[in-house]
Amino acid sequence: TASADPKAVLETADYVIHAVPVQFSRKFLKKVKKYIPPSTPVLSVSKGIETKTCLLMCELLEEILGSERSYAFLSGPSFAREIVEGKATAVVIASKNGMLAKDLRDFMSSSSFRVFTSSDVIGLEVGGAVKNVIALAAGMSEGLGLGTNAMAALVTVGCLEMQNLSARLGGKSSTLAGLSGVGDTFGTCFGPLSRNRNLGIRIGKGEKLSDIIKSSKEVAEGVDTAYSLAKLIDSTHSKSYRTDLKFPIVLGVNAILKGDITAKEGLTDIMSMPLRMRFEGKNME
Numbered sequence: 001t002a003s004a005d006p007k008a009v010l011e012t013a014d015y016v017i018h019a020v021p022v023q024f025s026r027k028f029l030k031k032v033k034k035y036i037p038p039s040t041p042v043l044s045v046s047k048g049i050e051t052k053t054c055l056l057m058c059e060l061l062e063e064i065l066g067s068e069r070s071y072a073f074l075s076g077p078s079f080a081r082e083i084v085e086g087k088a089t090a091v092v093i094a095s096k097n098g099m100l101a102k103d104l105r106d107f108m109s110s111s112s113f114r115v116f117t118s119s120d121v122i123g124l125e126v127g128g129a130v131k132n133v134i135a136l137a138a139g140m141s142e143g144l145g146l147g148t149n150a151m152a153a154l155v156t157v158g159c160l161e162m163q164n165l166s167a168r169l170g171g172k173s174s175t176l177a178g179l180s181g182v183g184d185t186f187g188t189c190f191g192p193l194s195r196n197r198n199l200g201i202r203i204g205k206g207e208k209l210s211d212i213i214k215s216s217k218e219v220a221e222g223v224d225t226a227y228s229l230a231k232l233i234d235s236t237h238s239k240s241y242r243t244d245l246k247f248p249i250v251l252g253v254n255a256i257l258k259g260d261i262t263a264k265e266g267l268t269d270i271m272s273m274p275l276r277m278r279f280e281g282k283n284m285e
Helices: 006-010 022-035 057-065 080-084 098-108 121-144 148-169 179-190 195-204 209-215 221-236 248-258 263-271
Strands: 016-018 042-044 071-075 089-094 113-118
Touching (some): 042 057, 057 071, 071 098, 089 098, 089 121, 098 113, 113 121, 121 148, 121 263, 148 248, 148 263, 179 195, 195 209
Parallel strands (some): 016 042, 042 071
């Protein structure tokens, strides 16, 4: 039964599913945390990084709701409209609590909605955040008419950046080769329902970000995530570290969104990447 009363639904819930956009999560969680019993597990389907603190959702939830509670995180290529229409979908739930992940898998799975489990919360969270920024770049490329070859190269570089950042934060590269990394990235970069891809297309065609946001009824998490990731990369790497070579997509998209450079300038710079960068190994040199 649906209800607008958080007390009525949260106090007796077996599980709490958190789906509030990341940038609004802190305020919302502080408002409702008194209604969530300490023993009630929380599943987050929100993807991104809090701009002010650079916290992943796994860190934000623990800070507000407590570290003793069990948490799980869902990610993967999963457009809501297709799920509602009963189209085949596969996702991953990651949790430090293996039993919780399996319970949620069994609870949520159906013939058309397949849920797999993982213990790599960091890898899943990084993949779910970075893929939105990659999708902005892919959309800009499409809006500029750069072609399929350029878009494929951009997405490949973006996946390497995702892998680099995850490794830096303690995630596993194998996680990002699966549904919550490459899988979610492909869906978000090439799917017509992708909010981030569509916003990127409009930027590539010359529209101003402020005008796009005003006219949009949906939240494109990639914008705030790009700002957050740029801050996170700066705070976790020394000044002598060539972050411009390790994270050209994330930092380039951030500069475009801030208005420091145009989409054409930014993507031209990215596509003029040094020839010593590797695409067949784990990392870019």
